[in-house]
Amino acid sequence: MDPRLFLVISLCFLAQFSHGKESLLKMTTGRSTAPFDPTRVTQISWSPRAFLYRGFLTDEECDHFITLAKDKLEKSMVADNDSGKSIASEVRTSSGMFLQKGQDAIIAGVEEKIAAWTFLPVENGESMQILHYENGQKYEPHFDFFHDKANQQLGGHRVATVLMYLSDVAKGGETVFPHSEFKDKQQKGGDLSDCAKQGYSVKPRKGDALLFFSLHPDASTDETSLHGSCPVIEGEKWSATKWIHVRSFDSPVRSTSECIDEDPNCASWALRGECEKNPVYMVGNKDDVGYCRKSCKVCSS
Template sequence: MHAGVAPGQDTEVDEALAAWIVDRVRAGEPPEAVLAPLVEDGWSEDAAIDAVERVTRRFLEQHALDQGLPVPVRVPAPIVGNGSAVLDAGDRRVHVLASLLHPRVIVFGGLLSDDECDALVEVAGKRLSRSATFNLDSGVDEVHEGRTSQGMFFERGADALCRRIEARIATLLDWPVDHGEGLQVLRYGPGAQYRPHHDYFDPQRPGTKALLARGGQRVASLVMYLNTPACGGATTFPDARFEVAPVKGNAVFFSYDRPHPMTGTLHGGAPVVSGEKWVATKWLRERRYV
């Protein structure tokens, strides 16, 4: 194959190689299949990865601009296609139970221990109030009929338990601890739900500017299940016709590389039919969250 530059050079690739990379990516080839010919040509693996990432990024940015869409940003990418089913999260081994490419959704098994789940429920249960949503027009938190849970927020690093879980998440998702908001714990009683919504902040709304100043856009969400409801309470992704059962200790991760419905990350908490559901949510930002 025509490599465009001397193997391993940290420089721009030529148009022919760039076109070849874009063709492979658009065809849906996995990263390893795109990198392999470069490495076989004598490129170092790091140089090949850098070249593919730079070319792909330029293509995606130009495509977004041509289509009048938001430019994509880097998001957490904890697994590769057809990779290991068991991941090292530092102090715990976590299983990959399911993976969707679009929307980018990953279901993790055993992210939290039973004791950790119980401890979060015990501490949070003493501080619950009716959940609110941030009104991007008024700039204040408001109770909304579409969200019928009770909840509370922990400050990032609030106690030893939070710090341990946050460090585990950072290792699992390869995303810095300080690029995340504090944990939010929610309780859904019988009939409670959270109707389908997006987690990113709409850049067209007047209240968004202040939120973005604290760490940029949200780029991913991690919902951890602190108990297993008797019935109901699934996390739903209507665009993908996919739902995740709430199982104690498990979690669902989803990322969104731009604040646009094209990410397919419309999601909701289906009504609890019987019993109650407890979850802890971690939102990740582009930059350091302050």
């Protein structure tokens, strides 16, 4: 299925339950201790598209993630915009580590619940990253989509991010969106740090999860998805991040030289005009190759 279709479905699904309406739909998600409940989801912004899920994780899940990570933390890195390589930078001063996908029953259950919430497959997600911010540590505003082609080869762009708060923070540590449409409409109370007042902000609360999209439904990058982690002023901040791509992150890097169809339905889709109607998926663009290049007859001789 076109990965953009997953995004459209998820947006429709989230919009349906974004105002706290009662619903009979509470999905059991395998090994997760807290079933997926869409009535806990609130839409906080359409530009960028962002949603807050109160109580997404249980206290036991939060504590389990911290226990797995606290003895394995290393200085956080950032991706170089040109080479795509991980480099150290004062833009990001936290420490962190990656869990293995499906490492244990609790992690696997949370990954399944994320897939149920976002309508994006488990295999499209990266391994979960656990982050720890001490006093004064922060992550300057940045995008989660990639600027370099190297990182886009495996899984394509990051389409969505699920940020889970594993601890309360006495002061600071907010997630801030400097370009949000609501940055000037949010009440800026005394409980927010000066950094958080520079945009629309979400205060960390243990167990809550924030979902936001880095791409528009047409797969173009969303400049309003710029976001950062404000400096911790009092206490410490623990969080878990799940980045989700437009296609499988577990698959090998796709070849740009072979003229092939990567889906058995390509020929019939091409006959129905999908090469023109859905060119990003079928044909590709300057950043990525399409899945039906042979049927769309776009390969060079």
